[in-house]
Amino acid sequence: MRVWMSGFILAWAPVVAVAEASIEDVIGAQISAFQQDDFAGAFAYASPTIQGIFGGPDRFGEMVRQGYPMVWRPEDVRYLERREIAGRVWQRVMVRDTKGVLHMLDYQMVQVDGMWRINAVQLLQMPGAGA
Template sequence: MPCLLIRAFALSVFLPMAAMADSDAKSVIRQQFEAFGAGDVPRAFEFASPQIQGMFGTPGNFGLMVEQGYPMVWNHSALRFGGSRTKGDDTIQTVLVTGVDNAIYVLEYTMVLTADGWRINGVRVVPPAGLGA
């Protein structure tokens, strides 16, 4: 019986924390999309992890990479969230983006928890399920 109580307590504490972390990570992604949509590249750059910021150095370099490499992020018509999973200390969040070309893109955002909260540490385009690799 005590084991069941410990499990119930753990679930009551950790499941809400996991849901809050998931919500916070999604909020960061959404805010970055909004910043790109508003043409506010410096604001979008703030949502990148320190590692990504160090790699690109300036918001301008970062914005150029996104514009050229991820046009569906730079200019999109809709987004919605899929599932998420953990990989080590990171959270991988699936995002379905409708580009201005009306194509649907599946993106996996790697999210890291920093001293400033969740930040985006990478994005990769994945083939939609059932279409092969």
């Protein structure tokens, strides 16, 4: 039984690695588009739900500039753990802004037509920060 389980895990390892890379690629591509003020490009990485809420790249870009300036102009981006919670995939990302302040975010990812898209972003309290 153990041998079979090991083989099963090894057989699935490449699939997991591809999925992990593609999630990071999508988040990174959206951040790169923000850095270039390419809000249409960044909007393309949002899920249909998010696109429906904002209606277009201009409103979406304004929301990011106002609500998530650390994502619009990050100094550094680090991908941390990925989790599945209640059937949803969440990617934890730590961002250092241009003032050197660290921010922790959770990106909810969904697959649309076989491609990962960003369905939500939550700004989290940094560990050790006061309430």
